[in-house]
Amino acid sequence: MGIPKLVIGNKNYSSWSLRAWxxxxxxxxxxxxxxxxxxxxxxxxxxxxYSPTGKVPVYIEDELTIWDSLAIAEYLAERxxxxxxxxxxxxxxxxxxxAEMHSSFFSLRxxxxxxxxxxxxxxxxxxxxxNDIQRIQAIWTTCRNQNRKAGSWLFGDFTIVDAMFAPVVFxxxxxxxxCDSIATEYMKTVLNDSDIKRWxxxxxxxxxIIEQVEVGLN
Ligand SMILES: N[C@@H](CCC(=O)N[C@@H](CS)C(=O)NCC(=O)O)C(=O)O
Numbered sequence: 688m689g690i691p692k693l694v695i696g697n698k699n700y701s702s703w704s705l706r707a708w709x710x711x712x713x714x715x716x717x718x719x720x721x722x723x724x725x726x727x728x729x730x731x732x733x734x735x736x737y738s739p740t741g742k743v744p745v746y747i748e749d750e751l752t753i754w755d756s757l758a759i760a761e762y763l764a765e766r767x768x769x770x771x772x773x774x775x776x777x778x779x780x781x782x783x784x785x786a787e788m789h790s791s792f793f794s795l796r797x798x799x800x801x802x803x804x805x806x807x808x809x810x811x812x813x814x815x816x817x818n819d820i821q822r823i824q825a826i827w828t829t830c831r832n833q834n835r836k837a838g839s840w841l842f843g844d845f846t847i848v849d850a851m852f853a854p855v856v857f858x859x860x861x862x863x864x865x866c867d868s869i870a871t872e873y874m875k876t877v878l879n880d881s882d883i884k885r886w887x888x889x890x891x892x893x894x895x896i897i898e899q900v901e902v903g904l905n
Contacts, residue, residue, distance in 0.1 A: 691718045694737045694745040696725040699890035700897055702801040702854035706756040707744035709850040710763050710770065712882040724895045757789045760847040772842045777833070781848045784826050784841075788851040795819040799858045800900040803890040808862050808903025823855055824870045831869050839876040853877055857887075862903055 693711055695704035711718050723733045723743065731741050738745040738754045745752060746759045753759050764770040771778050794815035802808070810816075830841035830848070837843025841852070856877040859866060866874065877883055 689749055691716070692721055692747040693718055694721045694723065694734070694743050694747070696723060696743045697890075697893055697895055697897070698722075698886055699803050699893050699895075700801060700900055701725060701743060702796075702857075703742070703756045704744045705801070705854050705857075705886060706850045707746060707759045708886065709853055709882060710760055710847055712885070713845050713850075714763065714767055714770075724893075726897055727895065757785060757851075760785065760850060764847055769844065770847050772846060777842060780830070780833075781842055781846055784830065785848050785851045787826070788855075792819045792823065792855075795823070795855070795858065798902070799862050799864075800902060801854045801857050802861050802900060802902075803857045803887050805861045805901070805903070809905065810862055810903045820859075820864055823852070824867055827852070827873050828867070828869045831873060839873075841873070849877065853883065 691711070693707055695701060695708055698705070708720070721737070723730055725743075734741045734743065734745075737747065738752070740754050742754065744756055744759060745754045746762070747753075753762050760770070772781050794813065798810050798813070798816050827841065834841065834843040840846065840849045842848060856874050858864070859870075859874060860878060
C-alpha cells in the first residue's frame with residue numbers, strides 16, 4: 688500500500704477536513720496532506736480532480752477514493768477498530784451521535800462557522816442555536832457519564848466521535864459559549880490535545896481570510 692493521501696481545505700475554516708485529519712493524526716500513520724485553500728482562484732476545479740463531489744475531505748489509498756468525512760471515519764474504524772468502542776452497545780451509541788453530528792445542528796453550523804484562530808467573537812442567540820448548543824452538551828454529558836472511568840475522551844479513549852465533535856469545541860471556544868462543567872472539562876481535553884494544538888498552530892499561520900465566515904466581530 689502506498690502512503691495514503693488526505694485532501695483538505697483551510698485548517699482555520701474547514702471543519703469537515705479537521706474531522707478526517709484528526710483521525711489520521713491519532714492513528715499515527717504516515718499520510719500525505721494535500722491542501723487546497725477554499726474559495727481561492729480555481730479551487731473547485733482542483734477539488735474535482737480528487738473528488739466527485741468537489742468537496743473536502745477526500746481520502747485516497749492507492750485506487751480507493753473515499754469522500755465525505757463520516758464515510759472516511761467509518762472506513763478507518765473498520766481498518767483500525769480502536770477508533771470505535773469495543774462494546775457493541777457503546778459502538779451503537781457512538782455511531783448514533785456521530786451520525787447526528789453529521790446530519791444536524793444547522794443553526795450552529797451557519798451562525799457559528801468554525802474559525803479556529805478567532806477569539807472573543809459574539810453572535811446573537813436564537814432559539815434554534817440555543818437548542819443546538821444544549822443538545823450537544825447533552826450528548827457530551829451522556830457519553831462522559833458512561834465512560835468517565837475509562838479516560839477523558841467521550842468514550843474513554845479517543846474514537847471517531849471525538850473527531851466529529853472537535854470542530855464544535857473550536858466553535859464554542861471562539862464564540863465564548865457558556866458550558867456546563869462536563870462540557871467545559873471535555874473542551875479542555877480537546878483543546879489541550881497535541882494534535883489539536885498542531886492543527887490550531889497551522890491555522891494561525893494560514894494567510895487566507897474567507898470574509899463570509901468571519902462572523903461575530905463587534
Ligand atoms: N458532508 C460532507 C461535507 C463536506 C463539505 O461541505 N466540505 C466543505 C468544506 S468544510 C467544502 O468542501 N466546501 C467547498 C465548496 O462547497 O465549494 C462531509 O462530511 O465531508
